[in-house]
């Protein structure tokens with residue numbers, strides 16, 4: 487079946503559901519910020535200085551993972567009831583529904599029964615704003631600014647926490663669904679990556695124990711099965727209404743829900759621009775931990791090789807012209823040693839200069855900048 491044909495079939499499937507299913511709460515089907523979100527989240531997004539007020543409500547418990555209080559308890563209850571109502575309708579009408587993805591036997595696709603518009607707004611007005619990063623971070627994804635020094639890579643990762651490096655500013659489609667866990671549902675979720683650039687995951691309830699998320703580093707397709715480093719291990723416990731946002735390529739899974747039922751709202755946010763750009767990026771990917779390690783190793787190796795080659799050339803040059811005088815002039819030995827030390831120093835100065843330049847570049851990208859002077863997408867096309 488061709489892609490267009492599959493898309494048409496899916497449209498018809500959705501249309502069939504929407505024209506037959508009677509929603510329980512009509513108010514869920516249009517975005518209502520003050521009703522959906524807790525006051526801190528709603529206020530942060532109503533503030534004229536949004537960038538700062540959003541930063542103030544966000545925590546970053548691990549590199550590449552941000553969390554914040556998001557949904558009102560009443561909204562969570564309403565959405566849970568709406569999902570239950572939909573499942574009751576599915577059961578009664580014996581309608582064969584599609585599950586959210588190949589990993590879940592339970593759960594429902596919210597987009598399929600009318601919530602596509604609400605979730606689209608959630609992505610465009612809220613998730614995209616959190617994910618976009620500063621204008622410098624957006625521009626930086628197109629520059630070759632990675633560095634051979636590990637601590638700078640760490641600094642870079644902190645700068646890019648808002649997901650500009652995976653096109654967080656250009657999210658343009660989504661897949662919205664709920665997952666359901668418990669003894670009578672899916673129990674756990676295996677180690678995986680999502681088919682998204684940025685994933686929003688919010689716990690809706692109900693009462694449960696267990697069900698922690700575990701994270702094990704961000705990886706591109708090539709390195710997805712590679713090892714995990716100690717600093718990439720991070721576990722997260724869900725609490726009702728609290729959101730967690732991470733890159734889709736951040737390897738993760740959900741531990742067993744040991745009692746009760748857990749239902750989570752998932753929004754896989756995608757960027758067609760990023761996916762297109764990625765096709766043409768042949769070298770190391772900025773967001774992948776393993777690519778960064780390979781890049782560092784290669785640069786360190788290249789630098790060492792240059793140093794060695796230069797030293798050999800110099801030895802040959804000096805040795806061939808003035809070597810005999812060394813035996814007759816004792817001061818010559820001191821002079822030569824000094825000369826060698828100077829050469830080594832010169833290398834260290836060059837390395838130091840590159841390091842400082844890189845730090846300044848990163849710091850510059852951290853500082854606030856007047857956004858909107860030119861479009862980041864335009865910049866991508868130019869570079």
Ligand SMILES: O=C(O)CCC(=O)C(=O)O
Pocket residue numbers: 665675680687699738739740750752
């Ligand atoms: O159960 C969870 O909280 C995680 C679900 C998840 O990772 C997914 O559906 O992609």
Ligand SMILES: [Fe+2]
Pocket residue numbers: 678679680685738
């Ligand atoms: Fe996932």
